Amino acid sequence: MLDIKRIRENPEAIKSGIKNKNDNTDVDKILSLDEKRREIIREVEDLKSKRNKVSQEIAQKKKAGENADKTIAEMKAVGDKISSLDSDLRELDEAIRNIIIWIPNLPHQSVPVGSDESANVVVREWGKIEKKDFKVLPHWKIGEKLDILDLEAATRISGSGFYLLKGLGAKLQRALVNYMLDTHSASGFLEIAAPFIVTADSMFGTGQLPKLENDMYKTTEDSMYLIPTAEVSITNCYKQQIISHGELPIKMVGHSPCFRREAGAAGKDTRGMIRVHQFDKVEMVKIVEPENSYVELETLVEQAEKILQGLNIPYRVSMLATGDLSFAAAKCYDIELWSAGIEKYLEISSVSNFEDFQARRMNCRFRDKDKKVRHPHTLNGSGLALARLIPAILENFQNNDGTVSIPEVIRPYMGGIKQIG
RNA sequence: GGAGAGGUGGCCGAGUGGUUGAAGGCGCACGCCUGGAAAGCGUGUAUAGGUAACCCCUAUCCAGGGUUCGAAUCCCUGCCUCUCCGCCA
Numbered sequence: 001m002l003d004i005k006r007i008r009e010n011p012e013a014i015k016s017g018i019k020n021k022n023d024n025t026d027v028d029k030i031l032s033l034d035e036k037r038r039e040i041i042r043e044v045e046d047l048k049s050k051r052n053k054v055s056q057e058i059a060q061k062k063k064a065g066e067n068a069d070k071t072i073a074e075m076k077a078v079g080d081k082i083s084s085l086d087s088d089l090r091e092l093d094e095a096i097r098n099i100i101i102w103i104p105n106l107p108h109q110s111v112p113v114g115s116d117e118s119a120n121v122v123v124r125e126w127g128k129i130e131k132k133d134f135k136v137l138p139h140w141k142i143g144e145k146l147d148i149l150d151l152e153a154a155t156r157i158s159g160s161g162f163y164l165l166k167g168l169g170a171k172l173q174r175a176l177v178n179y180m181l182d183t184h185s186a187s188g189f190l191e192i193a194a195p196f197i198v199t200a201d202s203m204f205g206t207g208q209l210p211k212l213e214n215d216m217y218k219t220t221e222d223s224m225y226l227i228p229t230a231e232v233s234i235t236n237c238y239k240q241q242i243i244s245h246g247e248l249p250i251k252m253v254g255h256s257p258c259f260r261r262e263a264g265a266a267g268k269d270t271r272g273m274i275r276v277h278q279f280d281k282v283e284m285v286k287i288v289e290p291e292n293s294y295v296e297l298e299t300l301v302e303q304a305e306k307i308l309q310g311l312n313i314p315y316r317v318s319m320l321a322t323g324d325l326s327f328a329a330a331k332c333y334d335i336e337l338w339s340a341g342i343e344k345y346l347e348i349s350s351v352s353n354f355e356d357f358q359a360r361r362m363n364c365r366f367r368d369k370d371k372k373v374r375h376p377h378t379l380n381g382s383g384l385a386l387a388r389l390i391p392a393i394l395e396n397f398q399n400n401d402g403t404v405s406i407p408e409v410i411r412p413y414m415g416g417i418k419q420i421g
Numbered sequence: 422g423g424a425g426a427g428g429u430g431g432c433c434g435a436g437u438g439g440u441u442g443a444a445g446g447c448g449c450a451c452g453c454c455u456g457g458a459a460a461g462c463g464u465g466u467a468u469a470g471g472u473a474a475c476c477c478c479u480a481u482c483c484a485g486g487g488u489u490c491g492a493a494u495c496c497c498u499g500c501c502u503c504u505c506c507g508c509c510a
Contacts, residue, residue: 041470051490
């Protein structure tokens with residue numbers, strides 16, 4: 001959520017930022033409502049001040065045994081005026097809020113301006129894409145052949161858009177999760193196991209609501225939501241908290257299933273495990289002082305890259321253009337890995353700085369070295385998504401005899417076996 | 422799910438409808454004292470909004486309504502916590 005003061009003070013900058021994010025919120029409407037709101041606040045607060053004073057006078061008179069009926073009658077009128085103004089004020093607050101909650105975060109100045117992904121900038125590539133001398137099978141074929149991936153069973157159970165791993169496939173996922181959690185823990189991230197079902201308020205806090213309402217699974221009885229990413233649960237650990245001085249930066253990591261309706265996505269890159277309604281992911285979250293957040297963003301990307309480097313999978317890192325940024329992000333790097341079977345770069349991690357956007361929505365604050373209370377910056381990054389990582393391993397580590405080698409760092413997590421099949 | 426009890430500042434804990442933003446204590450910060458420390462003494466110690474301004478004003482004692490000239494205090498609703506019972510991995 002943007003600070004109303006910031007909107008009031010730099011309306012033009014806000015407007016252009018919003019435009020670069022492909023949003024068309026009416027900023028002038030907010031400004032005029034805000035002006036009116038402050039006018040009423042001044043008026044109603046004057047009246048309240050008067051009421052407080054006179055109420056004390058009434059108390060004095062009563063104590064002295066004097067009659068205060070006339071004053072009380074006058075104050076009744078003042079009281080009525082106050083409640084009427086208070087109700088106007090509530091309406092204005094509501095009206096402003098209903099606009100402001102839909103405004104996306106503004107892009108950072110270092111983000112390339114562009115309306116879509118074609119303006120994204122590749123900032124680095126790592127590893128060598130190996131040309132295999134045989135036809136690499138896509139993951140859904142090699143997975144079924146090795147009997148470690150059963151998409152049919154998943155469909156039987158849950159309909160389209162789900163996957164089911166079994167045997168060494170299931171074990172591979174568990175091993176990868178453990179490898180990633182261990183790697184991040186060793187870098188100082190506190191491991192968190194948080195709820196997967198959260199309140200609307202938490203979804204609002206990290207910016208999924210109200211905009212992404214239709215992309216999420218919701219429970220009918222209690223209006224709870226299934227998390228689309230562990231970012232929601234982990235970041236909201238600090239919802240409505242004032243973090244003591246010296247506690248920042250906070251670094252957390254957690255593993256969770258991610259539930260996404262993927263409404264309207266049918267038909268596009270949907271084969272196999274690539275786009276599904278439920279997948280596992282390891283997610284990193286940082287809460288940091290504003291001054292450091294862009295340095296922290298770089299190290300967070302590097303932290304995610306460590307995993308791919310450890311596995312020895314080639315990838316590239318792109319900086320997203322303004323129009324491709326998510327609702328809450330001010331700056332974002334995508335990490336894409338090369339998948340040899342479907343011969344595509346697959347997005348496997350998205351690492352973002354939200355600045356104070358989420359902190360404002362969550363009402364999360366920290367005490368800085370001058371004891372001032374301020375909003376921290378929040379960041380998060382996948383580290384990494386299993387439903388993309390497993391296909392990449394099945395394809396990139398495929399051998400011409402139809403077996404799949406286990407990346408070396410994963411072998412200790414799989415009882416020492418070197419390959420599947 | 423059933424029955425009770427309860428939600429007050431960083432924490433504990435007072436609070437008859439009328440200078441209570443809130444006693445007292447603890448903690449914390451600073452100062453005095455000391456060779457240094459402890460103890461002791463003194464001072465300070467919430468958040469948000471209105472404002473150029475922590476000068477002032479307003480709001481906030483779980484949240485939202487209501488009664489009243491005036492609500493931490495009375496009424497209603499919701500949420501949460503605790504205890505006991507039930508159920509359960």
